[in-house]
Amino acid sequence: MELCLALDLSTKEQNLALLNMLKNFPKLWIKVGLRSFIRDGIPFLESIKTINPDFKIFLDLKLYDIPNTMADAAFECANLGVDMITIHTSSGKNAMQTIMERLTPLKKRPLVLGVTALTSFSNEDFQTIYHKNIQDQAINLATLAYQSALDGIVCSVFESLEIKKHTTNSFITLTPGIRPFNENNDDQKRVGTILDAFKNKSDFIVIGRPIYKHDSPKSVVENIYKEIEKCKS
Numbered sequence: 001m002e003l004c005l006a007l008d009l010s011t012k013e014q015n016l017a018l019l020n021m022l023k024n025f026p027k028l029w030i031k032v033g034l035r036s037f038i039r040d041g042i043p044f045l046e047s048i049k050t051i052n053p054d055f056k057i058f059l060d061l062k063l064y065d066i067p068n069t070m071a072d073a074a075f076e077c078a079n080l081g082v083d084m085i086t087i088h089t090s091s092g093k094n095a096m097q098t099i100m101e102r103l104t105p106l107k108k109r110p111l112v113l114g115v116t117a118l119t120s121f122s123n124e125d126f127q128t129i130y131h132k133n134i135q136d137q138a139i140n141l142a143t144l145a146y147q148s149a150l151d152g153i154v155c156s157v158f159e160s161l162e163i164k165k166h167t168t169n170s171f172i173t174l175t176p177g178i179r180p181f182n183e184n185n186d187d188q189k190r191v192g193t194i195l196d197a198f199k200n201k202s203d204f205i206v207i208g209r210p211i212y213k214h215d216s217p218k219s220v221v222e223n224i225y226k227e228i229e230k231c232k233s
Contacts, residue, residue, distance in 0.1 A: 001198060001228055004029040004058055006208025012040045019051045021218050026054035031206060033060045045080060056083040062115050064088035067095040071102040074112065078103055082110050086154060089114035089141040096148035111172065114145035115154045119177035119191070135159055139166050146171055152203065157192035160200040174204035180224050181210070194224065198231035
């Protein structure tokens with residue numbers, strides 16, 4: 001189970017200062033989302049690698065459009081040298097297959113993960129929009145992603161294990177909404193702890209505010225890694 005730091009502070013300078021505090025964690029994945037990428041652009045990605053070239057970059061733009069446009073955008077993301085990207089599985093099987101056909105010939109391509117149901121959704125909110133139960137729809141979309149040759153999906157800890165059962169254990173599940181030490185849920189609805197993620201076979205956990213809002217982000221990351229090791233023992 002690997003840790004992704006959600007890098008979502010108010011300014012580029014704050015984000016870079018945080019990374020400088022954490023530069024001695026070479027296995028850390030850095031999640032760059034819409035806010036940071038729109039504001040700071042491609043040079044920001046280069047700045048991350050300057051701080052520590054071993055940092056892995058997860059460009060979380062959640063692409064969603066017609067198949068060819070998504071494939072073009074995914075191709076451009078891949079050319080940035082990032083290590084992981086996200087698309088929306090609700091774009092459909094044709095779009096997902098088109099993306100993978102475009103990226104597979106590349107000498108080095110990022111992992112491609114499909115978003116199933118955002119962790120900000122409660123089941124009631126989800127039903128209002130999709131007229132389906134979250135877990136059932138997440139499994140359905142994950143199965144489509146698996147059949148389309150994606151590397152994995154984004155889901156909550158509560159869907160991760162069932163998705164593995166309907167695909168394979170090697171099909172990646174990345175789980176946002178992790179509150180490592182039972183912190184405030186903020187705007188997330190389907191949250192879990194590190195132990196929840198481990199029990200449900202999450203491959204990646206995403207943690208943001210519990211780290212960067214703490215007085216000592218470095219100590220929080222150290223404790224997260226200790227908790228991960230504790231789960232393994």
